[in-house]
Amino acid sequence: xxxxxxxxxxxxxxxxxxxxxxxxxxxxxxxxxxxxxxxxxxxxxxxxxxxxxxxxxxxxxxxxxxxxxxxxxxxxxxxxxxxxxxxxxxxxxxxxxxxxxxxxxxxxxxxxxxxxxxxxxxxxxxxxxxxxxxxxxxxxxxxxxxxxxxxxxxxxxxxxxxxxxxxxxxxxxxxxxxxxxxxxxxxxxxxxxxxxxxxxxxxxxxxxxxxxxxxxxxxxxxxxxxxxxxxxxxxxxxxxxxxxxxxxxxxxxxxxxxxxxxxxxxxxxxxxxxxxxxxxxxxxxxxxxxxxxxxxxxxxxxxxxxxxxxxxxxxxxxxxxxxxxxxxxxxxxxxxxxxxxxxxxxxxxxxxxxxxxxxxxxxxxxxxxxxxxxxxxxxxxxxxxxxxxxxxxxxxxxxxxxxxxxxxxxxxxxxxxxxxxx
Numbered sequence: 001x002x003x004x005x006x007x008x009x010x011x012x013x014x015x016x017x018x019x020x021x022x023x024x025x026x027x028x029x030x031x032x033x034x035x036x037x038x039x040x041x042x043x044x045x046x047x048x049x050x051x052x053x054x055x056x057x058x059x060x061x062x063x064x065x066x067x068x069x070x071x072x073x074x075x076x077x078x079x080x081x082x083x084x085x086x087x088x089x090x091x092x093x094x095x096x097x098x099x100x101x102x103x104x105x106x107x108x109x110x111x112x113x114x115x116x117x118x119x120x121x122x123x124x125x126x127x128x129x130x131x132x133x134x135x136x137x138x139x140x141x142x143x144x145x146x147x148x149x150x151x152x153x154x155x156x157x158x159x160x161x162x163x164x165x166x167x168x169x170x171x172x173x174x175x176x177x178x179x180x181x182x183x184x185x186x187x188x189x190x191x192x193x194x195x196x197x198x199x200x201x202x203x204x205x206x207x208x209x210x211x212x213x214x215x216x217x218x219x220x221x222x223x224x225x226x227x228x229x230x231x232x233x234x235x236x237x238x239x240x241x242x243x244x245x246x247x248x249x250x251x252x253x254x255x256x257x258x259x260x261x262x263x264x265x266x267x268x269x270x271x272x273x274x275x276x277x278x279x280x281x282x283x284x285x286x287x288x289x290x291x292x293x294x295x296x297x298x299x300x301x302x303x304x305x306x307x308x309x310x311x312x313x314x315x316x317x318x319x320x321x322x323x324x325x326x327x328x329x330x331x332x333x334x335x336x337x338x339x340x341x342x343x344x345x346x347x348x349x350x351x352x353x354x355x356x357x358x359x360x361x362x363x364x365x366x367x368x369x370x371x372x373x374x375x376x377x378x379x380x381x382x383x384x385x386x387x388x389x390x391x392x393x394x395x396x397x398x399x400x401x402x403x404x405x406x407x408x409x410x411x412x413x414x415x416x417x418x419x420x421x422x
């Protein structure tokens with residue numbers, strides 16, 4: 001009896017210690033995701049080791065998440081086949097290695113969240129910290145706050161610790177949406193604490209002067225608000241959502257008016273606010289390259305090889321669908337399209353179900369929709385946060401699958417077992 005009483009606490013302590021170590025390891029990876037100056041970034045190096053170690057010690061892939069693995073691997077096989085069409089491989093093997101790593105990172109996040117749903121909260125909190133840190137760097141760079149701060153800008157736009165403002169801005173959308181969710185659903189006393197990081201992230205998005213990030217944050221915020229409105233049957237809560245939305249829009253309008261008074265901001269805002277830029281409508285601009293690229297896809301079903309399109313025309317595809325056709329061939333295109341549709345449909349089916357992980361699914365899902373919409377005008381192939389979003393959504397899909405299995409009767413006529421996975 002004594003041995004058992006000593007053994008149980010020891011087992012409980014070991015379990016808690018293991019959970020703490022695993023959570024901390026994942027948190028470090030998320031923190032590094034906001035610092036991608038070059039490839040391979042510290043994020044890739046760290047996460048490669050973490051995934052390998054986790055795989056050795058029992059990384060379990062849920063049956064429900066297998067489509068994610070199969071479709072991402074098939075997409076990358078398409079890229080390898082496309083590589084055979086190239087005369088000079090150059091940096092293509094490294095590019096495809098990063099592609100394959102990102103695919104496995106999505107499967108990793110889906111697997112660990114499906115196994116340990118408690119990881120959702122530290123992942124989102126770490127993402128907020130990372131976003132605030134890189135936003136502050138971008139804002140400091142834009143205003144030349146200290147010597148050398150300009151390294152955190154590009155084209156006179158805030159880029160944070162990223163290579164491109166057009167990646168920096170969209171990276172900030174999910175943590176911004178998550179903070180907005182907490183404000184809309186949390187207690188009034190916590191609002192000032194949440195408003196500060198949200199303001200920093202919103203300023204980061206604004207000073208990135210990324211039209212895509214502006215639109216993506218707006219669309220994701222509208223989707224989030226709409227889902228919260230539909231999910232609740234409480235008239236009081238719906239009224240609160242409406243009032244908070246009006247208040248947020250009013251404050252945002254005032255903030256933009258104030259910011260536009262700063263020297264140089266109004267000119268940049270006016271320039272970037274146009275729907276069409278000169279590089280869009282030029283003779284071989286973005287829109288012209290779309291037509292040329294899709295015509296080439298009809299003639300080259302295996303693609304032309306990763307990164308070749310940019311060498312041919314001086315600019316990359318700037319469209320994820322054309323990117324898939326050119327760099328991954330029709331096999332990669334069909335795989336990616338299937339994955340996107342599957343993710344959207346499967347995620348939508350469980351989006352408003354009352355589950356402990358539902359808030360995280362909701363935020364990740366609306367941000368995923370925003371990223372896919374943005375992908376029509378820009379290449380999102382190697383965006384780390386895009387694969388994180390895939391993993392977070394598919395982790396919730398796998399959790400719901402397990403939840404439903406636990407509720408299902410063991411044999412016909414047997415009562416359902418009311419149980420929720422830990």
